[in-house]
Structure formats: C-alpha cells, structure tokens
Amino acid sequence: MSRPILEVKNLSTSFFTDDGEVKAVRNVSFELFPGETLGIVGESGCGKSVTAMSILGLVQRPGKIVSGQIMFKDKDLTKVSAEELRQVRGRDIAMIFQDPLSSMNPVLRIGFQIDEAMKAHNKIQKDDIAPRGIELLKQVRVPDAERRIKDYPHQFSGGMRQRAMIAMGLSNRPEVLIADEPTTALDVTVQAQILELLRDLNQDMGMSIILITHNLGVVAGLCKRVVVMYAGEIVEEGPVEQIFENPQHPYTWSLLRSLPRVDSNRQERLRSIEGLPPDLIAPPPGCEFNPRCPFRIEKCFSEDPELEPIGNAQHVACWVTMTRAFAEMGAATITDTRPGAASGVRPPKDLLEVVADLRTLAEPEVLETLAQDPALLEKLSQEPAALERLNEDHPAVIEKVIENLSDD
Amino acid sequence: MTSATLTTPVTRPEPTGEPLLRVVDAVKHFHIGVGGWLKAVDGVNFEIMPGETLGLVGESGCGKSTLARLVTQLLPVTSGQVIFDGIDLTTLRGEKLRQQRKQLQMIFQDPYASLDPRMTIGDIIAEPLVNFGLLRGRHKDAKVQELLKVVGLNPYFNNRYPHEFSGGQRQRIGIARALALNPKLIVCDEPVSALDVSIQAQIINLLEDLQKEFNLTYLFIAHDLSVVRHISKRVMVMYLGKIVEVSPSEELYTSQEHPYTKALLSSIPVPDPRIESQRRLIELHGEIPSPMNPPSGCHFHTRCPIAQVPGICADEEPPLEEKAPGRFAACHFSEKVRTELTALPGGA
Numbered sequence: 001m002s003r004p005i006l007e008v009k010n011l012s013t014s015f016f017t018d019d020g021e022v023k024a025v026r027n028v029s030f031e032l033f034p035g036e037t038l039g040i041v042g043e044s045g046c047g048k049s050v051t052a053m054s055i056l057g058l059v060q061r062p063g064k065i066v067s068g069q070i071m072f073k074d075k076d077l078t079k080v081s082a083e084e085l086r087q088v089r090g091r092d093i094a095m096i097f098q099d100p101l102s103s104m105n106p107v108l109r110i111g112f113q114i115d116e117a118m119k120a121h122n123k124i125q126k127d128d129i130a131p132r133g134i135e136l137l138k139q140v141r142v143p144d145a146e147r148r149i150k151d152y153p154h155q156f157s158g159g160m161r162q163r164a165m166i167a168m169g170l171s172n173r174p175e176v177l178i179a180d181e182p183t184t185a186l187d188v189t190v191q192a193q194i195l196e197l198l199r200d201l202n203q204d205m206g207m208s209i210i211l212i213t214h215n216l217g218v219v220a221g222l223c224k225r226v227v228v229m230y231a232g233e234i235v236e237e238g239p240v241e242q243i244f245e246n247p248q249h250p251y252t253w254s255l256l257r258s259l260p261r262v263d264s265n266r267q268e269r270l271r272s273i274e275g276l277p278p279d280l281i282a283p284p285p286g287c288e289f290n291p292r293c294p295f296r297i298e299k300c301f302s303e304d305p306e307l308e309p310i311g312n313a314q315h316v317a318c319w320v321t322m323t324r325a326f327a328e329m330g331a332a333t334i335t336d337t338r339p340g341a342a343s344g345v346r347p348p349k350d351l352l353e354v355v356a357d358l359r360t361l362a363e364p365e366v367l368e369t370l371a372q373d374p375a376l377l378e379k380l381s382q383e384p385a386a387l388e389r390l391n392e393d394h395p396a397v398i399e400k401v402i403e404n405l406s407d408d
Numbered sequence: 409m410t411s412a413t414l415t416t417p418v419t420r421p422e423p424t425g426e427p428l429l430r431v432v433d434a435v436k437h438f439h440i441g442v443g444g445w446l447k448a449v450d451g452v453n454f455e456i457m458p459g460e461t462l463g464l465v466g467e468s469g470c471g472k473s474t475l476a477r478l479v480t481q482l483l484p485v486t487s488g489q490v491i492f493d494g495i496d497l498t499t500l501r502g503e504k505l506r507q508q509r510k511q512l513q514m515i516f517q518d519p520y521a522s523l524d525p526r527m528t529i530g531d532i533i534a535e536p537l538v539n540f541g542l543l544r545g546r547h548k549d550a551k552v553q554e555l556l557k558v559v560g561l562n563p564y565f566n567n568r569y570p571h572e573f574s575g576g577q578r579q580r581i582g583i584a585r586a587l588a589l590n591p592k593l594i595v596c597d598e599p600v601s602a603l604d605v606s607i608q609a610q611i612i613n614l615l616e617d618l619q620k621e622f623n624l625t626y627l628f629i630a631h632d633l634s635v636v637r638h639i640s641k642r643v644m645v646m647y648l649g650k651i652v653e654v655s656p657s658e659e660l661y662t663s664q665e666h667p668y669t670k671a672l673l674s675s676i677p678v679p680d681p682r683i684e685s686q687r688r689l690i691e692l693h694g695e696i697p698s699p700m701n702p703p704s705g706c707h708f709h710t711r712c713p714i715a716q717v718p719g720i721c722a723d724e725e726p727p728l729e730e731k732a733p734g735r736f737a738a739c740h741f742s743e744k745v746r747t748e749l750t751a752l753p754g755g756a
Contacts, residue, residue: 043604043605043606044604143694157695158695159695160695187467187468187631187695187696188467188631188633188672188675188676189467189671189672189692189695190695191675191677192674192675192677192689192691193691193692195677196689196691214604214605215677216605216679217676217677217678217679217684220677220678220679220680220681220683221677221681221684221687240681241681241682244679244680244681245681254606255605255606256679258605258606258609259605259609259634260609260612260634260638260639261634261679261680262633262634262637262661262673262676262678263661263678263683269613269616270613270638271609272606272607272609272610272612272613273606273609273610274610276574276576276577276607277604359564360562362564393564
C-alpha cells in the first residue's frame with residue numbers, strides 16, 4: 001500500500017475548564033491513504049469533531065493539543081507556525097461543517113465567499129478565480145450557477161448551501177477533504193444527493209475524504225474504512241464490510257443492534273445500550289465502556305485495553321472481543337443488554353457508587369443499611385465528599401454518622 | 409404502589425370499532441406577509457384506532473408538526489374537523505376544550521427547550537396535575553415519584569433541575585409529564601430526533617413498554633422513516649401538506665404505491681455496506697417546493713420521476729384512494745411505481 005497522506009499519531013486533546021481537564025481525545029492514531037474515504041463514527045461527545053479540529057489546528061482555548069503528532073507530507077502540523085498552518089488549511093486540507101448557514105457570512109454574496117477562499121491562497125491564477133467560482137458551483141450541481149453565484153446565503157436552501165460550502169472547500173483543489181456531519185442538518189432525500197456528490201468527488205477526482213458522522217448508514221454507503229470512537233478513544237478500526245459484518249468491540253456491536261432498520265422486521269425489540277456515556281473529566285478506570293458493557297470481565301475495571309490488530313486489517317481495543325462473547329457468553333441469543341448481563345460480572349463498588357445506590361433508596365432503608373454495616377459508616381465518616389452527596393437526599397444520615405463518631 | 413393505579417385496568421381494545429381520533433379534511437393555512445397564504449396542511453383525513461400507533465413521516469416543511477398541533481388543538485384549524493373520542497374538538501372553546509385536553513398529551517422534540525429550567529422536575533411533572541386541580545400535597549408528590557419510576561428515573565430525583573439531566577433523561581421527564589393526566593392519546597412530535605443513537609433505542613423501547621402498560625394510543629411523528637416504521641402499525645407519508653400514502657408498516661418496505669414513498673425509502677442509508685453497495689438511489693431532483701405556492705395538480709409532479717407532464721399529473725390532483733387492501737395512495741400511476749421504478753435491494 002502507498003504511503004498515507006495524513007497520519008495522526010497518539011493525538012490527545014483536552015479542554016481545560018473550571019471543572020477540570022476534559023480529556024476530549026485520548027491517544028488517537030489513524031492513517032488516511034490517498035484516494036481513500038475514511039469514516040469516523042461515534043455519538044456526541046465521543047471526540048470525533050475535536051479530532052478533526054485538531055488536525056486543522058482549529059481547537060481554541062481552553063482547548064489544547066496535549067500530545068501527539070499530525071503528519072501531513074512530512075510536516076508535523078502540531079509543530080508548524082500559525083502562518084504555515086494557514087497555508088495548509090483550505091489549500092491542502094479543506095473542511096466542511098454541519099451547519100452551512102452559520103458557517104457562511106450572511107452579508108456577503110456566495111460568489112464572493114467562494115472567491116475569497118481562492119484569493120487567500122495563491123494556488124489558483126487570479127484571472128481564473130471568477131470563472132472557476134461558477135465552474136465549481138456547476139460541479140456541485142447548483143442549477144443556474146451563473147445567476148445563483150450572485151445570491152446571498154439566505155437565498156439558498158439548506159441543501160444548496162451545503163453544496164456551496166463544498167464548492168468553497170474544493171476551490172483550491174485540496175488533497176484532503178474533512179466533512180464534519182455534512183448531511184446531519186439535511187432531509188434524507190437531500191442527504192442522498194450530497195452523499196452522491198461526495199462519492200463522485202472521491203471517485204472522479206481521487207480526493208481523500210474523512211467523513212465524520214454519527215450515522216452508521218452514511219458510513220456504510222460512502223466509506224471504505226471506518227474508525228469507531230467512544231469517550232475520546234478509538235475502540236475499533238477496520239474495513240467497513242468487516243466492521244459492520246463482524247464487529248469485535250461490544251460498543252460497535254451494540255450500536256449496530258440498537259438501530260431500527262428500515263429494511264428489517266419491525267417486530268423485534270430494539271437492543272438498547274443501557275446507561276450514558278462517561279464523564280470525560282473523570283472517565284471510569286479501565287475500559288471506558290465497562291459501565292455499559294454486557295460482556296465485561298474483571299480486567300475491564302482495572303486495565304484500559306490498547307487498540308490491537310486482530311488480523312484482517314481490523315483493530316480493536318477490548319479484553320473480551322465479540323468472538324469470545326459469542327463463544328463463551330451466548331452473545332447470539334442475548335436479550336438482556338444490561339451492563340454485565342452476559343458475563344455476570346459486577347464492578348467492584350467504590351464508596352461514591354455505594355452512595356449513589358444509597359441515594360436511590362428511601363431514608364429508613366438507608367439508615368437500616370448503615371446500621372447493619374459499621375464499616376461503611378466508618379468509611380463515610382472519613383469521606384466528607386461522599387457524605388455530602390448522601391446528605392443532599394438524606395439529611396438524617398449525617399446525624400447518624402455524627403452519632404457514630406461521638407460513640408467512639 | 410404499582411403503575412396499575414395510573415389508569416383503569418387495561419383491556420385490549422378490539423381492532424374494529426370506533427376510532428379514537430378522526431381527522432376530517434383538516435386544513436391549516438397561515439397568512440404570511442402581503443396577501444400570501446402558506447398552505448401548511450391542505451386537506452388531510454385519517455383515523456387512529458384505540459391502542460394503535462400511527463406513524464407520520466415527511467421531510468421538513470411538509471406540515472407534519474402543524475398537523476400535530478391541529479390534533480392537539482394548539483392551533484385552530486382553518487377548516488375541517490378533529491373528532492376525538494366522538495367529540496369534535498374544533499367546535500369546543502375555553503373550559504370545555506381544556507377538559508378534553510386532559511386526554512390528549514404531547515411529547516416534544518427538543519428535550520432542552522421543552523422543560524422550564526427554573527422548575528424542579530417534580531414541579532414540571534406535577535404541573536398538569538396542579539393545572540387541573542387533581543392532586544395536592546402528599547398525594548401529588550407520591551404520584552410524581554410513581555411517574556418517575558414508570559419512566560425509569562430515580563423517584564428521589566424530584567427536587568433536581570433539568571440541567572442536571574442528559575438529553576435522554578430529559579426526554580423521560582417529558583414523557584412522565586405527558587403521562588401525568590392518564591391521557592388516551594399521546595402525540596409524539598419527533599421524540600427521539602435530538603437523541604444519540606444508543607439513547608434513541610432506550611426511549612423507543614420505553615414508549616413501547618408504556619403503550620402496552622397503559623393502553624396508550626400514539627400519533628408518532630418523525631422524519632426518520634426507520635424509527636417510524638419500527639414503532640408504528642401503520643405509516644402515513646406526508647408531502648407538501650397532503651397525505652400521499654398510508655400503508656401497514658410491515659408492507660411499506662417491500663412495496664410502495666406512491667413514487668415519493670419509494671424515493672424516500674431509497675434515500676435512507678442502511679447500516680450494511682453490502683446492501684449499500686447495491687442500492688439504487690431514486691434521486692429526486694431539487695428540493696421540496698414552497699408551500700406558499702405549491703405546484704398545480706399533484707404537488708409532487710415537479711420532482712416525480714414518472715410524472716406525465718404536461719398531462720394529468722400537472723392538471724389534476726390525485727385523490728387518496730385504496731389501491732390494495734389497507735393501502736392508500738394519492739397517485740395517478742400507482743401501478744407504474746411497481747413496474748417502472750427499480751426495486752430496492754434487500755427487501756424481503
């Protein structure tokens with residue numbers, strides 16, 4: 001295989017907020033080969049957009065690239081000067097965004113904004129700029145381009161605006177196009193048109209595309225290779241057919257099974273993923289997916305799995321993998337998708353979790369539990385933070401603890 | 409306390425019998441600017457049987473949310489009738505309408521905008537009970553806790569504020585509020601569109617469980633056909649203020665009677681690369697025309713791949729007719745939809 005055009009190595013990006021360091025992207029590595037379509041999928045907050053922003057140096061304070069390299073043509077984009085990065089941005093790597101309306105200047109004509117992108121870089125000859133603007137609009141199939149190039153953004157519909165934005169992205173003939181949720185704001189019939197356009201750009205012009213989306217269907221239709229992200233990390237990576245047919249990470253597997261499919265038997269109950277994605281300020285120890293994973297084992301609570309090859313160009317970060325879950329835990333027939341349901345492994349409870357459990361109980365029950373467990377009461381009296389949390393729901397508990405202390 | 413106290417004992421209704429909701433020739437035109445009329449809903453007829461889920465899909469601007477607001481009478485109709493439980497809601501005013509609304513609740517799309525950030529979730533859920541003066545004091549609090557339990561939230565969360573909850577949890581709060589008055593019909597307007605994929609499934613399953621438990625009837629509105637098809641027994645497809653097709657959802661993917669339905673289905677990406685690689689897109693040219701000035705004849709003829717223009721499609725509006733048992737479509741050339749438009753892959 002040829003050399004990758006873009007290589008992200010061990011990228012970590014954090015946001016330093018008042019509440020603490022939000023580790024939005026942690027140790028992410030992937031490659032993009034020339035002419036390839038790579039999908040990055042994940043739910044909101046998984047770090048997919050921050051990864052893209054990091055590539056182009058668009059992460060703003062309080063965000064910061066903490067470590068890692070972004071290699072583009074033997075240049076590390078995390079090390080180059082702001083001016084050098086500006087030269088790359090839009091000229092070699094272009095990006096299109098989810099919301100075309102807020103990404104455009106409402107008081108400037110569409111044509112001006114497309115031309116502006118070309119004037120910013122000296123890649124296109126001055127005399128060619130105006131005709132190229134019209135040609136680009138035609139290329140992205142905006143009808144009546146000669147007239148519409150003089151329109152303002154509000155005169156364009158949502159789909160047309162997204163086309164105009166793609167035209168802007170293409171204006172300097174970039175080698176890489178990063179599309180961040182390009183069709184999320186659009187209706188399905190318009191989405192189909194835009195995806196068709198991106199497919200043609202890739203096939204006819206050989207443009208490399210990174211498509212960032214939460215829609216697994218869009219990835220299945222457009223991408224050759226896919227990276228699945230969860231809680232700031234890559235959990236699985238590989239060729240699209242393999243990942244969809246034989247997902248190895250329980251998250252990928254669960255995600256594919258939780259989707260209602262238009263072509264499936266509707267009687268079947270959806271297998272939801274219980275719980276919520278973790279807090280990125282204090283992610284759980286071990287594997288990030290362990291609080292929601294039906295197949296977790298003891299090791300998942302203490303050690304974070306690395307992304308490892310499992311043959312056939314597929315990589316997965318999981319101690320169990322679905323092959324084993326099928327063989328040992330009956331994943332094929334599983335109907336209960338609660339955390340630990342298939343493996344029967346419960347997490348070792350820390351004090352805060354015990355407190356969280358206690359908070360769900362009624363006050364008399366809490367007091368009874370404490371009366372039966374002096375060790376817990378002792379621990380609580382030493383942890384003011386935990387006690388404070390319990391106090392929010394059960395003020396009587398504090399009295400009990402104080403009582404206990406004075407007994408000593 | 410069990411959830412059975414929320415409603416009278418559940419008996420599954422007969423599939424035949426009186427519909428719970430009947431919408432007859434509903435029309436809603438908005439007056440816009442100088443002399444313009446926006447025909448948001450333009451002559452819509454449908455019925456929902458008790459205990460049924462009727463799905464409504466369409467692209468943005470097709471009038472589906474306006475229709476939801478006509479059903480709940482949050483907007484008055486321009487003409488037509490909304491007959492709920494045998495009573496025409498459009499003839500009611502004031503207190504009489506308010507009393508009927510108890511039976512008719514709504515769940516909204518945006519779980520952030522639909523909850524007052526300055527009220528505790530206990531107060532939010534209890535508000536309908538307070539409005540109608542139904543429960544007070546301890547009984548009210550007990551009911552709120554019971555509702556929280558029913559929607560899968562911790563009953564002791566009632567003193568917290570909406571900002572402490574995630575999108576999916578907020579949607580559960582919205583559902584609890586809708587259940588507070590033991591309604592017969594719940595209009596769900598895009599209830600899962602704003603949620604992440606893994607949370608969507610949780611809420612869809614919850615809505616299905618609640619339907620079984622409390623014998624609810626849903627009008628389920630969404631732009632995502634796969635979600636609508638999953639939850640509904642029948643699916644209604646809307647285009648530019650009109651119903652173009654009604655079909656049992658079992659049959660919808662395998663055969664279509666209206667070219668728009670077929671094109672819509674062909675546009676939906678399926679999370680399976682094998683199916684995707686053989687997918688034949690029926691590409692619709694352009695975008696949905698303005699409802700201020702809809703096309704003549706069949707509203708869809710400007711984008712239809714099989715329209716006869718000039719001809720009957722541009723001149724005559726097709727009525728919504730029964731093309732096959734239980735399947736209705738508004739198209740002059742339904743038989744051509746089957747033969748001339750290429751089939752969808754993977755349909756079994």
